[in-house]
Amino acid sequence: MWFQTNLTLPARNRGFHLITKEVLQALPEISQIQVGMLSVFIQHTSASLTINENASPDVRRDFERYFNQAVPDETSYFEHNYEGPDDMAAHIKSSQLGASLSIPIQNGKLALGTWQGIYLGEHRDRGGSRRLVVTAFGQGK
Numbered sequence: 589m590w591f592q593t594n595l596t597l598p599a600r601n602r603g604f605h606l607i608t609k610e611v612l613q614a615l616p617e618i619s620q621i622q623v624g625m626l627s628v629f630i631q632h633t634s635a636s637l638t639i640n641e642n643a644s645p646d647v648r649r650d651f652e653r654y655f656n657q658a659v660p661d662e663t664s665y666f667e668h669n670y671e672g673p674d675d676m677a678a679h680i681k682s683s684q685l686g687a688s689l690s691i692p693i694q695n696g697k698l699a700l701g702t703w704q705g706i707y708l709g710e711h712r713d714r715g716g717s718r719r720l721v722v723t724a725f726g727q728g729k
Contacts (some may be wrong), residue, residue, distance in 0.1 A: 589728045591617040595720040600710045602674075604638075604648040609703040612698070615722050619696040624726015626698060629688040631719040634678035634712050636685035642705025655681050655711070671712075678711035681719070685709050693726055 597607060611628060612618065618626065618647040630637050641647035659677045662669075666676040691704065692699040702707075708718060 589621060590723070590725045591615055591619075591620075591693075592721065592723040593604050595722050597708060597718045597720065599714075600708065600711050600718075602710050602715070603652045605641055605708045606648070606705045607708045608642065608686065608698075608700070611706055611720070611722055614634070616719075618693055618698070618724050620728055621693045621696060621724060622729045623725060623728040624693040625719075626691045626693055627723040627725075628691070628706065629721045629723075630708075632687075632715075633682055634670055634675070635715055635718050636682045636687065636688050636709035636711065638685045638707045638709060639689060639691070639700070639704050640707055641703055642700075643703055651707075651709070655684075655709075658683075666697060674711070674713050678715075681709065681711040693724060698729065715729065 593614050594609065628637055644675060659680045660678045662673040666678040
């Protein structure tokens with residue numbers, strides 16, 4: 589079985605945002621898969637996807653502080669700034685975290701750990717809406 593959809597997320601503020609529910613709502617056919625995989629791919633180079641803590645918003649704020657300190661905007665040796673001072677820093681953060689996730693599906697549900705959720709990392713001050721390609725595949729129930 590194969591299922592695929594495109595999901596457009598609304599524009600969000602810079603930071604890390606839980607999007608697990610939106611991904612699941614976009615592809616309810618996951619419930620038909622006994623054993624399989626979910627692939628989530630973001631079609632952008634200045635935002636990213638990762639999996640981490642789904643309960644405490646402190647974790648998401650700490651992620652943002654860490655990445656802003658590790659890769660600050662307007663770094664003097666960055667040449668690429670066509671879309672503003674956060675442009676190149678956003679590309680580097682996106683590459684560090686990645687553009688895709690693979691999550692096992694078991695018994696019609698994502699096999700995420702108790703405290704795991706899917707994050708959108710928005711690395712631009714004004715990144716706009718974000719497009720995801722969400723694909724589920726596997727053996728049916």
